[in-house]
Amino acid sequence: MNEINKVKEKIEAAKKILLLGHINPDGDTVGAGLSLLLGLEKKYPEKKIRFILQDKVPENISFLEGCEKIERIEDSKDETYNLVIFVDSATIDRVGSAQELVKDAFKINIDHHISNSNYGDINIVKDISSTSELMYSILKALEIEVTLDMAGAIYLGIVNDTGNFAHSNVTENTFKVAANLMELGVNNNKIVNDFFKSKSFERMKVLGKALSEMIFVKEKKLMYFYLPYEYLKENGIERDDTEGIVEELINYSGSEASLFLRGEADGKIKGSLRSKHNIDVNKIAGIFSGGGHIKAAGFTSELSADEIVKKVVENL
Numbered sequence: 166m167n168e169i170n171k172v173k174e175k176i177e178a179a180k181k182i183l184l185l186g187h188i189n190p191d192g193d194t195v196g197a198g199l200s201l202l203l204g205l206e207k208k209y210p211e212k213k214i215r216f217i218l219q220d221k222v223p224e225n226i227s228f229l230e231g232c233e234k235i236e237r238i239e240d241s242k243d244e245t246y247n248l249v250i251f252v253d254s255a256t257i258d259r260v261g262s263a264q265e266l267v268k269d270a271f272k273i274n275i276d277h278h279i280s281n282s283n284y285g286d287i288n289i290v291k292d293i294s295s296t297s298e299l300m301y302s303i304l305k306a307l308e309i310e311v312t313l314d315m316a317g318a319i320y321l322g323i324v325n326d327t328g329n330f331a332h333s334n335v336t337e338n339t340f341k342v343a344a345n346l347m348e349l350g351v352n353n354n355k356i357v358n359d360f361f362k363s364k365s366f367e368r369m370k371v372l373g374k375a376l377s378e379m380i381f382v383k384e385k386k387l388m389y390f391y392l393p394y395e396y397l398k399e400n401g402i403e404r405d406d407t408e409g410i411v412e413e414l415i416n417y418s419g420s421e422a423s424l425f426l427r428g429e430a431d432g433k434i435k436g437s438l439r440s441k442h443n444i445d446v447n448k449i450a451g452i453f454s455g456g457g458h459i460k461a462a463g464f465t466s467e468l469s470a471d472e473i474v475k476k477v478v479e480n481l
């Protein structure tokens with residue numbers, strides 16, 4: 166039996182299904198999980214299906230139809246599930262505290278990260294633009310009709326992970342899927358405007374701070390910026406407000422790699438890495454037990470910002 170038939174069999178046998186995505190959810194985790202939730206609910210109305218995340222869905226994603234169905238971990242601790250489907254999560258740890266809901270459930274892992282550890286009982290892991298692009302083909306294979314709400318979620322997921330069809334992870338298939346989604350009625354202009362052109366005042370200000378204080382390490386063509394937690398707290402800056410800084414840092418013509426470091430409430434530092442051409446940042450994130458893709462990766466570390474920068478520079 167091929168993988169998808171096994172997935173179908175497991176879904177059909179399960180009474181209670183839990184969908185999980187990664188901490189600090191982005192458009193791809195939400196797009197993939199939400200489209201699957203809506204599709205499963207429609208095809209199997211008798212089943213109990215929930216999509217639970219540790220963290221809040223960012224404002225600029227929550228306009229998606231159906232997003233209000235996504236739950237937070239604290240509302241849902243006591244349930245037991247027959248089947249857990251992980252989306253866009255390279256390791257089990259990536260779902261954060263939602264891990265405690267997994268217990269002995271059968272695990273299906275649907276993802277596109279090259280660093281994925283194949284932790285599922287079934288693993289559908291493909292090197293493709295986004296988990297959302299992958300989810301489109303999975304929904305088709307499961308003979309689940311893609312509705313306009315599901316199409317919008319998938320489209321946003323693809324836009325999120327391809328930088329609106331600009332990154333090197335875009336293939337012919339990405340455009341074919343996008344074309345199919347538009348045939349279903351997706352309004353690309355509205356989705357892109359709601360997603361990109363809806364930044365908070367704090368987000369604009371912190372981007373300005375990053376662009377005026379960033380540091381360039383000429384020998385390694387690395388542009389980096391560190392934002393301490395105290396600054397976030399004092400200026401009412403939320404985690405989501407720092408999205409996109411690392412992409413701006415690599416826009417400098419001299420940059421081949423960029424690093425954005427952000428202090429967290431627990432004293433750790435969250436790192437985001439991007440590469441323009443040949444540098445493998447997945448490998449660099451791996452030094453700090455993180456991962457992702459060759460051109461976009463991340464990690465969380467207990468080291469100081471200076472120590473992290475030193476290690477990154479040494480390894481570039």
Ligand code: 5GP
Nearest residue numbers: 255437438455456457458461462463464465
């Ligand atoms: P970002 O820099 O936007 O947080 O993440 C870039 C890419 O790396 C995304 O694909 C994200 O899923 C992945 N990533 C970010 N942080 C981590 C991490 O701590 N561990 C792993 N395995 N992947 C991460």
Ligand code: MN
Nearest residue numbers: 193253296326
């Ligand atoms: Mn993704």
